[in-house]
Amino acid sequence: MKKRMLGDLEVSAIGLGCMGMSHGYGPASNKKDMIYLIHQALDMGITFFDTAECYGPFENENLVGEALEKYRDKVVIATKFGIQIENGKQILNAKPDTIKKSIDGSLKRLKTDCIDLYYLHRVDPNTPIEEVALTIKDLIKEGKVKHWGLSEAGVNTIKKADTICKLTALQSEYSMMWREPEKEIIPLLEELNIGLVPFSPLGKGFLTATIDKNSSFGNDDFRSIVPRFQKENLEANQKLIDLIKMIANNKNITPSQVALSWVLAQKSFIVPIPGTRSLERLKENTSSADIVLTDNELNDINESLSKIVIHGDRYSKEYADRVGK
Numbered sequence: 136m137k138k139r140m141l142g143d144l145e146v147s148a149i150g151l152g153c154m155g156m157s158h159g160y161g162p163a164s165n166k167k168d169m170i171y172l173i174h175q176a177l178d179m180g181i182t183f184f185d186t187a188e189c190y191g192p193f194e195n196e197n198l199v200g201e202a203l204e205k206y207r208d209k210v211v212i213a214t215k216f217g218i219q220i221e222n223g224k225q226i227l228n229a230k231p232d233t234i235k236k237s238i239d240g241s242l243k244r245l246k247t248d249c250i251d252l253y254y255l256h257r258v259d260p261n262t263p264i265e266e267v268a269l270t271i272k273d274l275i276k277e278g279k280v281k282h283w284g285l286s287e288a289g290v291n292t293i294k295k296a297d298t299i300c301k302l303t304a305l306q307s308e309y310s311m312m313w314r315e316p317e318k319e320i321i322p323l324l325e326e327l328n329i330g331l332v333p334f335s336p337l338g339k340g341f342l343t344a345t346i347d348k349n350s351s352f353g354n355d356d357f358r359s360i361v362p363r364f365q366k367e368n369l370e371a372n373q374k375l376i377d378l379i380k381m382i383a384n385n386k387n388i389t390p391s392q393v394a395l396s397w398v399l400a401q402k403s404f405i406v407p408i409p410g411t412r413s414l415e416r417l418k419e420n421t422s423s424a425d426i427v428l429t430d431n432e433l434n435d436i437n438e439s440l441s442k443i444v445i446h447g448d449r450y451s452k453e454y455a456d457r458v459g460k
Contacts, residue, residue: 216237
């Protein structure tokens with residue numbers, strides 16, 4: 136597996152998003168099976184694993200910690216703080232005392248004495264980002280954190296945080312389906328030498344070309360409340376899938392590999408973290424790191440993408456109000 140740099144942190148060119156193994160996409164998978172899958176990812180050269188305190192909550196960190204305990208010196212573990220679960224609801228809380236409790240809990244569950252990359256999961260409007268950055272600075276001095284980052288933060292927050300405590304990465308959605316970061320975020324990250332870690336680089340499964348207007352999602356699958364996945368929007372957005380299928384046929388690769396190789400081709404400091412529960416999909420995603428899109432191919436793809444209008448918001452209003460702050 137090729138390597139890439141997030142700031143001064145070296146990781147595999149593609150990481151593994153572990154959330155879906157136990158959270159967000161229906162019932163949790165068998166723990167033993169998911170540990171096996173994580174070990175297979177290691178064998179394929181993946182060294183970058185992503186989880187969060189609130190996935191479960193706690194279940195996903197426990198899974199990742201158990202799976203990687205024996206390989207700790209060979210991997211980069213990223214987790215997140217700042218979302219607390221209270222009475223079944225997500226509450227944004229990045230107060231210094233809460234962060235200190237969160238880091239100790241994450242360290243215990245991940246069976247490690249240091250988090251490689253510690254993200255603020257969402258910006259807490261009630262806690263100045265300066266306070267968060269200073270708290271992380273202290274945790275770095277204590278040796279509990281090596282690098283830190285933000286998730287779905289806006290330009291001004293990124294600048295303020297980076298000034299106080301150097302940021303290594305920003306995690307945000309970015310894909311052929313969601314290109315908003317190209318306007319302001321990516322140019323700023325390039326200027327400040329901050330890596331970009333796209334989650335949902337496969338459009339929460341849509342860009343695999345396996346979802347259409349007849350697809351349905353259970354109440355325990357968060358896509359059931361996402362406007363983008365309502366029947367009329369799934370149908371309208373098939374134009375994007377038609378384009379991806381055409382590219383895939385021309386290059387003799389899969390739609391997923393088109394989507395991932397496109398993300399990788401945008402900037403050298405971009406490291407996507409597709410998630411999966413399937414060994415077959417894991418192999419397919421991992422091999423995307425070796426696919427090369429030429430400049431001419433990229434220009435043609437981007438020209439075609441610019442003519443396609445994506446229908447449906449990527450979040451319900453409750454969750455949309457928390458991003459870009």
